[in-house]
Amino acid sequence: MIECSACRSKIPANNNNSKAVARAYVRHRSDVSYKTRFLNLLLVVGDCSLVGLQPILVYMSKEGGRFEFSPISVNFLTETAKVFFAITMLLIQARQKKVGEKSLLSVSSFVQAARNNVIFAVPAFLYAINNYLKFIMQLYFNPATVKMLSNLKVLVIAVLLKMIMKRRFSILQWEALALLLIGICVNQLRTLPEGSSAMVPVATGAYLYTLIFVSVPSFASVYNEYALKSQFETSIYLQNLFLYGYGAIFNFLAILVTAIFKGPSSLDILHGHSRATMLLICNNAAQGILSSFFFKYADTILKKYSSTLATIFTGIASAVLFGHTLTINFILGISIVFISMHQFFSPLSKVKDGPRDGILEVVDSQNSQS
């Protein structure tokens, strides 16, 4: 039995995911207290610091202006680092467990947990594909229009949240998300080469590519949020263990496939790595772990705003530290982003007829029917 946090009535617990996720969401939404706000702030500050550190670490990792290591090895090592972190946290939790609680370390409970968390193979697979696509995109194929279109991710995530998480947005929130997208685009406009500011029609292939590049990571994030929240009672470290475990497996498979095509030298996953690249991998891993906290305790939209804030702070910091001039685009772009943020999280933008009650009613009526 689970207690409703609003009316304190008991609702029977069951394994139906769509109901469980609705309930997890209800709990999350009904708990917008001081504590939640503080947690959100902590997540955003942590995320911004890690993202801000990244360019410095990337710079330090370059040798002679280029990377010596294979990007797949970075992804694999990152996933492995995250798995180790999850195991460490689980061991600490296991030590602190009270007498009578079931140990997570027993074989039977691990098998049970593995069965419950097989859902994480989906986001892990999507993330692995996305990381590979990102790498390809940076190397071979990156027209400005595609980069611009890939900002549509924000809206795709919102649509997926509405479809998968049954989340409802007010018109003001949709407008705020559109403004976030526009603000990022305005900031990027300055990086467009001269003459490409017109809406140049790109090849159909590029549109298809953009569609994949936009939908895969969006779907990965939203499905990850769904998976983390659908088994809300499960420890986040156990959930992470499976998510990153699957991630490590998929990246390891990619390394094997590369080895088949490019020869066994690809198997030397530590080739070209230095102390700086290890720090980069730790930073990546920490960002990944923080994402899980975003998805489980906040949501994908907050993560998106946080990433944008990180870009803004990096821009301001580089202007202050290295004396760059701030462009008009940057100033207009961040003004739009700040207005968007204020509107999205403003009490005015709350969905009118209470999504909380709405979802609880659906859960209730489903329960009474069964």
Place this chain on the structure above:
Amino acid sequence: MIECSACRSKIPANNNNSKAVARAYVRHRSDVSYKTRFLNLLLVVGDCSLVGLQPILVYMSKEGGRFEFSPISVNFLTETAKVFFAITMLLIQARQKKVGEKSLLSVSSFVQAARNNVIFAVPAFLYAINNYLKFIMQLYFNPATVKMLSNLKVLVIAVLLKMIMKRRFSILQWEALALLLIGICVNQLRTLPEGSSAMVPVATGAYLYTLIFVSVPSFASVYNEYALKSQFETSIYLQNLFLYGYGAIFNFLAILVTAIFKGPSSLDILHGHSRATMLLICNNAAQGILSSFFFKYADTILKKYSSTLATIFTGIASAVLFGHTLTINFILGISIVFISMHQFFSPLSKVKDGPRDGILEVVDSQNSQS
């Protein structure tokens, strides 16, 4: 005695402007009915059509790629055309007047009206200065940064409306106005020459100039709105007669001053005019008359949105008619403007504790004290 449109209680009428304007504003705001909406729509459509016609008439008015006439003569002829229109409308009104009503054409009532409407000398003077400044700006001095900064007019107008008209805006409306400003800037970014996209510090003189160029027309519009609404019962054509009468006098004085400096040839105000320039003058006059209706029956903000809409429609029309490609800037800019417009006029953005009642209470307490 005036009847309150909300509670039907009688309020004593008096000549105090600040009270009368508040009441006019109250009447205006409390009457957001189907009729008002229709009138607003009509104003916007009319304004957009006239503004859209303007570039075509300007093109037709050029002879050998340049204008043969003096811009002051255009301003003077425009004011004169508006005076004739106002007189015509007043004559039509005088014919339709019922027996017993006081004729506007009698000398005593004209003198009385002139005394009541001396206030219009202020906006007429400001408009005359602004028209001259505009001309100077186009000829001699127009850096992109100044053009960008002059968009701040939107916010200056809002601040002046708050100060002079005691108008209150919600946070969402302030944000919407900021978005309008940003949207216009984003659209203009493409016209900036390459390399000027950084915030280049302009000379102190330019800032001073921008300050004047931003504040004079803003103050003219808001003071005009104040003057038109403060004597709400007076016929708009009588108000226009004085506004444009003063305007014609100020422009005529400018012609005389020019004649002193440049010789008597400047007195030939019809020099260089053709049928096309007469159409241009009629268009200018019609825009001016429409502005009065905006200021009296709607407000300066709606006029500002209408001008922006006109720019957007002109952009789209020129793309459709002449096959121009729409730039990314244009698409991002108009998206921001449309979101801004929706938010500014959305019921969500209403000021919380009713400005209507607030103002009526002030009027009431002032009345009970006197």
